[in-house]
Amino acid sequence: MTSTDSLDRLAAVIESRKPAHGGDPEKSYVARLLHKGPDAFLKKIGEEATESVMAAKDIDYGGDPQKLVNEVADLWFHCMVALAHYGKSPADVVAELARREGLSGLEEKALRKAQAREAGE
Numbered sequence: 869m870t871s872t873d874s875l876d877r878l879a880a881v882i883e884s885r886k887p888a889h890g891g892d893p894e895k896s897y898v899a900r901l902l903h904k905g906p907d908a909f910l911k912k913i914g915e916e917a918t919e920s921v922m923a924a925k926d927i928d929y930g931g932d933p934q935k936l937v938n939e940v941a942d943l944w945f946h947c948m949v950a951l952a953h954y955g956k957s958p959a960d961v962v963a964e965l966a967r968r969e970g971l972s973g974l975e976e977k978a979l980r981k982a983q984a985r986e987a988g989e
């Protein structure tokens with residue numbers, strides 16, 4: 869089993885919680901988030917991102933690295949709810965990362981700046 873298998877399975881569960889598939893906000897956290905709408909899960913993404921940063925900073929002061937893993941899991945999970953709402957999947961994110969494979973971030977940034985200069989931005 870690979871980590872992308874787990875993400876694909878979770879994506880399928882999230883999909884099944886959509887209102888159109890009978891997700892029940894009384895019985896499911898995901899259905900409740902989707903029922904509340906984008907503001908609810910986008911707010912959670914912001915919170916979990918902040919909590920991830922705080923957990924990482926805590927490690928420098930003796931905090932438990934597992935706390936960072938837990939917060940990043942919360943972050944990824946809520947991002948997956950957003951991806952599902954907007955019709956995208958973890959496979960799309962993995963494909964984008966694969967597309968970037970081997971392209972240095974510094975090279976990519978230089979290329980982007982050159983393109984912006986050519987476009988007169």
Ligand SMILES: N=c1c2ncn([C@@H]3O[C@H](COP(=O)(O)OP(=O)(O)OP(=O)(O)O)[C@@H](O)[C@H]3O)c2ncn1[C@@H]1O[C@H](COP(=O)(O)O)[C@@H](O)[C@H]1O
Nearest residue numbers: 878881882885895896897898899900912915941942945946
């Ligand atoms: N991976 C997760 C997952 N990670 C985190 N969470 C929930 O996300 C919330 C995180 O919010 P917080 O840490 O801020 O905790 P909280 O104080 O309870 O949150 P709020 O009251 O502020 O909303 C908690 O309620 C967690 O239980 C998750 N809920 C569900 N899943 C997966 O989604 C599947 C479907 O879940 P249901 O739709 O609930 O059946 C589950 O089987 C899991 O695989």
